[in-house]
Amino acid sequence: MTMTRVAVLGASGLAGSLVMQGLPSRGAVPVGISRRHGVHVEDLEALRRALEGVDVVVDCLNHQTISARTAVGFFGSAAANVVAALEGTQTRVVCLSIVNATVPGVNRWLGYYRGKAAQESVYRASGLPLSILRTTQWFELAAQLLTQTRIAGTAFVPGLLSRPLAVQEAAEQLVEQALTLQPVGVTEVCGPELVDLARLAREINEQDHLARRVVRIPLGRTPLGSGALITPSPTVITGTTAQRWLAQRGAGPSTSAAL
């Protein structure tokens, strides 16, 4: 019996590394792709070689930016290169995306989401068998915002209203989709409860002491603070609540860092 070979783009990243870990126990062979694995997605020849003989590609690439232009450039050209590298094959693609990132009323506020919309659109136009897995924000995003928004010891975290899930839960869904024989169109995954990510960041800060103070930037008058990041009809609702996620990470090794 031949084993399914699954290429994971962004294999060294948060989601990609968990997808890599989840594949072997399901009888699949993971093929890691990232610059750390020696492949730059802009290098078409290297990408072609890396994707040779794979059955499925799971795209977990990322480029952190708030610039729409940079995001559209990165996600659009990376997806176009994947499509070019797969030319002449019917390799299935699973693209990790974000709930409502393609909605203009949402992505006009977040340039990064316009990049995700460009990525989805390139894959859709490719004619390759495609599954798009959109999730809401991850709990881990609140931790990232806490670190990234610090100025002189104070973190300024936007009060994004979401139904977050754990990245581990997103990775499990990706593994599931990678090993499903039929592409499933669009799947939308969200967590079990409404959470204000700034309030979650405050609770994370109580564990990690990363900032002296966490200032919540209210977004209530914008779509981002009033429900536009949430899908009205999720395909999958995951089980981990914010309190359980906090308890699990609090029980792990200390991640505290100096101010």
Ligand SMILES: NC(=O)c1ccc[n+]([C@@H]2O[C@H](COP(=O)([O-])OP(=O)(O)OC[C@H]3O[C@@H](n4cnc5c(N)ncnc54)[C@H](OP(=O)(O)O)[C@@H]3O)[C@@H](O)[C@H]2O)c1
């Ligand atoms: N955070 C959330 O709440 C959330 C929610 C839903 C969906 N998503 C989506 O999930 C995806 C993955 O996010 P993440 O946080 O797991 O990403 P991440 O940790 O930032 O990892 C990004 C990955 O992309 C690779 N990469 C970046 N540029 C590359 C290049 N030029 N060539 C080859 N590899 C490159 C990186 O590896 P090297 O640096 O080694 O190249 C790394 O493995 C993103 O597309 C994001 O939009 C995120």
